[in-house]
Amino acid sequence: MNVVILQPSYIPWRGYFHQISKADLFIFYVDVQYDKHGWRNRNQIKTAQGKQWLTIPVHSGGATEGLLIKEAKIDWARPWAVNHWKALTFSYAKAPYFRQYASLLEPFYQRHDTLLADFTIDLTIALARELGISQTRFMRSSEIPGVDGQKTDRLIQILTKVGTTHYISGPSARDYIEQDKFDAAGISLEYMLYDYPNYPQLYPPFDGQVSILDLLFMTGPEAFHSISRPR
Numbered sequence: 001m002n003v004v005i006l007q008p009s010y011i012p013w014r015g016y017f018h019q020i021s022k023a024d025l026f027i028f029y030v031d032v033q034y035d036k037h038g039w040r041n042r043n044q045i046k047t048a049q050g051k052q053w054l055t056i057p058v059h060s061g062g063a064t065e066g067l068l069i070k071e072a073k074i075d076w077a078r079p080w081a082v083n084h085w086k087a088l089t090f091s092y093a094k095a096p097y098f099r100q101y102a103s104l105l106e107p108f109y110q111r112h113d114t115l116l117a118d119f120t121i122d123l124t125i126a127l128a129r130e131l132g133i134s135q136t137r138f139m140r141s142s143e144i145p146g147v148d149g150q151k152t153d154r155l156i157q158i159l160t161k162v163g164t165t166h167y168i169s170g171p172s173a174r175d176y177i178e179q180d181k182f183d184a185a186g187i188s189l190e191y192m193l194y195d196y197p198n199y200p201q202l203y204p205p206f207d208g209q210v211s212i213l214d215l216l217f218m219t220g221p222e223a224f225h226s227i228s229r230p231r
Contacts, residue, residue, distance in 0.1 A: 003164040005029050005141065005155065007069060008120045009039040010056055011127070011211040015170075015194045018227045020124075021133045022168050027158065030070035030117050031142045036060065040069060041116055043211045046203045047091045051210065054084045058116055070142050072116040085109040088213065095202060097220035104130060105213075127212060131224045152178040156185050166190065197226050 004023040008030060009016060020026050034040060042055040057075035060067065074080075085106060092098045104126060113119040117140075125138055139162075141147070147157045155177075159167055166188045169177060174191060182189045198206045199219050215223045 001025060001163055002166045002168060003027065003159055003162060004168045005158060006170070007032065007035075007038075007040060008117050008124065009043065010041055010054070010120050010123075011043045011213055012039065012124065013043070013209060014196060014212050014215055014223075014227045015192065016124075017128060017131055017133065017212055018194075019168060019170070019192060020128050020136050021131075021224075021228055023136050025137045025139065025162060025164075027144075027162070028117070028121050028138070028140045030121075030140050031068055031147075034058075034067045034069045034072045040072065040120070044209070045088065045091055045211055046201060046207060046214055047087075048203055050203075051207065052087060052091070054087060054211075056080055056084075056116060056119070070115070070117050070140070073114055074116050074119065076112065081109045081111075092202070092213070092217045095217035098217045100220060101130070101213075101216055127216070130216070131212075131227070133224070151176065152181050156181055156187070159187055160185055168192065199226055 002022060002024045004019045005027045006016065006019065006029060008028045041058050042053055044051045044053055057078050057080055059073045059075050108119070108123050111119065121140070128136065141158055144158055144161050147154060147161070149157060164187050167182065168190045169192065171191045171194070177189070179189065196208060198208070199215060201207070201214065201218060215226065219226065
């Protein structure tokens, strides 16, 4: 069974969905430390003025040390959802397929989730299904009992408990994954190659390091072809 384990992110880029498409089981890694300056609560879109960050404010109590992803709470003191939807509408109103996906997306920006992960995970799954990724099952790492340890050991425990035979990892993990432990567990290891074709964008020059929403709004039903068929 092919398995991917990734931390949930806010409207991730297309490489994230490529990994989802290659997995029989995709596990959202939620019981690890929340990284304040990572992708858990933010991403970028293209605008006429250049790239713009969309950031979901999170209650941190002044610090995030020791805070797990599954515990991170959205700060509703600021109207971030209204602002994000306005930014998407303003930047992509002229995109060929914006209206097609607005009916899917707008209800998410009318939700009032307490936990960040509930919002980002549900939105990611909805986008995956819209892309045509129908065979992948989803679960959260917090649903798997009896997992402890750190780094590779923890990863191997999760993978073993769900019956993994093949693990698909992002390329940056080469720096810390211990190959010998995967070999000992009988789990083969694959690293993603992110090398995708360009597609039309509203605001040149081309930039592929933006949210999946850019690809969806610009290419519509053809979006998955630029994910599943790297150049």
